[in-house]
Amino acid sequence: MRAPLSWIRDYVDLPADLTADELAHRLTMLGLKLEALERPGHDMTGPLVLGRVLEFVEEPQSNGKTIRWCQVDVADANGTGEPQGIVCGALNFAVGDLVVVILPGGVLPGGFEISARKTYGHVSAGMICSARELELGEDHDGIMVLPPDAGEPGDDAFGVLPLRDEVIEFEINPDRAYALSLRGVAREAALEYAVHGDGATYHDPADRPVPEPNAEGYPVVVDDLEGCPVFVARRVTGLDPQAPTPLWMARRIQLAGMRPISLAVDITNYVMLEMGHPIHGYDAARLAGPIRVRRATEGEHLTTLDDADRVLSAEDLVVCDDSGPIGLGGVMGGATTEMSETTTDVLVEVASWDPVSMFRTGRRHKLTSEAGKRNERGVDPTIPEAAADRVVELLVAHGGGIAHPGVTKVGRAPAPRTITIDVDLPARISGIEIAAETTVSSLEAVGCEVAVEGDRLTATVPPWRTDLTDPYDLVEEVVRIVGYDRVPSVLPPAPAGRGLTRDQRLRRRVGRTLAGAGYVEVLSFPFVGVDDLDRLGLDAADERRTVLTLANPLSSEQPSMTTTLLPGLLETAARNAGRGQADVALFETATVTLPHEAGPAPILPVDRRPSEGEFADLDKALPAQPLHLGLVVAGERERSGWWGPGRAAGWQDAVGAVREVARALGVEVEVRAVTRAPWHPGRCAEVRAGDVLLGHAGELHPKVCRAYGVPARTAAAEVDLDALLRLAVDVTPAPSFSSYPVAREDVALVVASTVTAAEVEQALRDGAGDLLESVRLFDVYEGDQAGEGRKSLAFRLRFRAPDRTLTVEETSAARDAAVAVAAERCGAVQRA
Amino acid sequence: MSGPNSDYDPVEVTPLKAEEVEAMREAALAAIAAAADLDQLKEVRLAHAGDRSPLALANREIGALPPQARKEAGQRVGQARGAVNQALAARTEVLEAEHEERMLVEETVDVTLPVDRLPRGSRHPITTGSELIADVFVAMGWEVAEGPVVEAEWLNFDALNLGADHPARTMQDTFWTEPADHHVVLRTHTSPVQARTMLTRTPPIYVVCPGRVFRTDEYDATHSPMFHQVEGLVVDEGITMAHLKGSLDHFATAMFGEGIDTRFRPSYFPFTEPSAEVDLRCFVCRGVAGEVETCRTCRGEGWIEWGGCGVVNPRVLTACGIDPERYTGFAFGMGIDRTLMFRHGITDLRDIFEGDVRFAAAFGTEI
């Protein structure tokens, strides 16, 4: 809501020295938030005066333009009293017209300084201004010609024209619909000065005598009084369709953020801004028979005045005449009865509409309008007659019309609402000490009538406060008037908490582990598209292609919720590579969305708690959203330097990182080779813990690296972190270890290349018996000496007994037993 | 250097004369003193104190002497050997010290050489910032609540007094999932976590809910379709706006330092009544005259818009199964991204989501 300060002052006697800044600040603290403060015209300086065109000579120019060399009387404003010679490019004025002249030394908006200058063969000593140059409107077809009685030559234009003002733009919350009007803003200003200042008298623009309804009014029938509880119609005939909108009115409409159009339309808008009640004007000559308000028939058509053909729903409220619908009630008028430049007979409609119906119709037809915005939030149902009367007054005064004696009124405003609360409720909820009298006077200040009975009070809500429905609404009114700044600061007495949950603690551990291992955490948007999944090389049946799609995605390229963290991570790696950072190790923990066949989520009642079954139904409708850990490592994992060459990232980094995380959580994982996109078919590890599949890690398929633009041999992993966290060890049992000497045995085993290290290691473990303390692979050799298609794996076995020093014989026997199992299971041959 | 006494013949042994033993001793001590390094000293030790050194041989000869001569000769040889061993030990100590001294000089390295073989990892400031915030509240006895991102419409809106026909629904531009009549959305705030908490616990409830939320905002320097919120919820007997103010003041102080408090302005949220916007006292200029005017953090206001809050609307308590006659509550919510943006001077929101490693790396592992 944009409110010019001069307009606010029409309804409230604010202190003369009050600045717009201060008023805006004080109203912000009261609940009308300052959005912006503008000072139109304040960057314009004189001499800017009225002038009368004494004579001019038209001079055609070689460029095809015609200019006028004018002599303009500006009286003594130029210091000489002689006519001012000015070149003017406009042709829309005549000798004797009163115009606005800026003399040399003046400055127009935008810092445009005026000086005498030579142009078209004359010295032009100033400029005749257009409305646009003065920022009084959009009109730039010609200069501004003032009404003959606007003033005298030489008068200071700032005293004649509404050039300067201060406009406060408020952000109006949905509950304060009454403040979408000067009436409401002024009321808040008066309230502020009544409560926190010396008082300020408020003049309600809607408080005016109105004629009684009578039988001579335009016939109106309302079929749906719930949808349209009040319908008032007045009529003005004999309008001069050419009558201009007075400058002050056009200026106020413009400053309030709307566009002046024509006198009749401007008046309806002006009164809407003034009182907050939307108004519709019909060209009465184009109406066919009586007006009827009803719900539309499903499929009925209406062309609204934005020339859109709209198919109506049975829920829409329509205004009809004998021709059918002529308007979407309260939202937008129809084209057939629209006022035009030939309209001389106007029917003024001021009607109250059901806000919910307004909201639905506006949304259904994607219509937002100044009228709709007010009607869907709720307007004062007691002022339609006053608003209609004000429109009639202005049409008569400025359009030369005659007020028709007929006054139509159908329905009536609902009885005022009452709310009963404990007198001390505002104090109890706010924590401020508020005396009972203060509570009462605050509610009275916002317009309530208050009756106190014992420790209860009943407030009768003023009709413009359609938002006040609940006891706590009254609390807010009292507290904002007492002052939010008076709320004391007290810590609540929370009971002893249990700290972070197990999962919350473990997730922190995962992040710290990876950061400690050199990984950088990133955040990605969870949106994904078919192309992203194609680039991963997923086949058609891959379960990661089953995505939840958004009805209104921001990008049609990525319309779905992702099932894997890898696309986001790979994009991020590629972005880093593009910025000269190809060597990256990235990780992300985020939920992925795995949809399953599900019914709709119910819309449950809100007047009670849902049953356990209903609550469960909500969750059943939601997709699974497990927390995943994804990581990508590209380029050099270890840098080259003075210590020697670096080490390129590879599958082992991805597998190693997953193992590292599992170790941090105390989870024993096993790894086996599998084939799965987007990994290299020979370099992909499946990570499991027992029969729980945790995820995959390894080097990416070269095609994937190329498709995503990441360095060749980029490695990646993705793990179901929720599954991993479930397996985490909660209480680590303390180890018991022997202090007897250790016995080491190294064995080199030659096996077929296809045999995995994990298999051999497991065989050694199984064969070595209880004396085995640890096994560690320390070398892999695949050269000639191992033989074609074979490799040599060197393990160090450590043996120790809990109760004695092992003999050489015991150690050798254990080693031989281990090797024997490896030989049996893996075909291992011990190298000499 | 003396060689081994290979042609020694015990039969022809001569009585151990004092001069001879003295000579052996002098020769040994001279050789020890002359040893220039530990290697030379090793050879000297072998020659003059080894098994086949003159003194060792002489010692062996003592047994062949007549008893009356043994004692004297034994003493003489023993003293000589003792003196030699002592000299050896002393010389060893000196030479070892010299050796170490030399090694220390030789082993000098350029300690300014870079040692960044392994890259440095870091966690995202949104993660560590969320943890920092959670810790502030956990320290007060609150708990951290969580919930799904893809959420039921009823929990995201209706349960929070945001029915389908509420004009405020349009304040939050919502991502809907297909099919639209399934009433599933990407949560537009973390408030459904509050609803879930109330539905699954009984008061007293003291929780804080950080998490990612979604709105259909185009992506630019100050808007993002995904961002992060932290909301707090308290439901207990006798809870007032004063407790809300106290909690937020404490939060502000914990995040921005001593003396940084908050200010309330009336506002509107369907789920709270009364509602307020929370402003944070500018932690740079503190609103002090003379500094506030030129402050870029608060743009001369002295206060920074931080979030929204209020008393939980009794309608919300009712929908979530909490008796509004017995309990009152408060709730607040603010943007984590926004909080970190002004706390750390992040000027472009996109830095948070683009994953440039230089961004997160600057924040390290804690914030």
Ligand SMILES: [Zn+2]
């Ligand atoms: Zn500041």
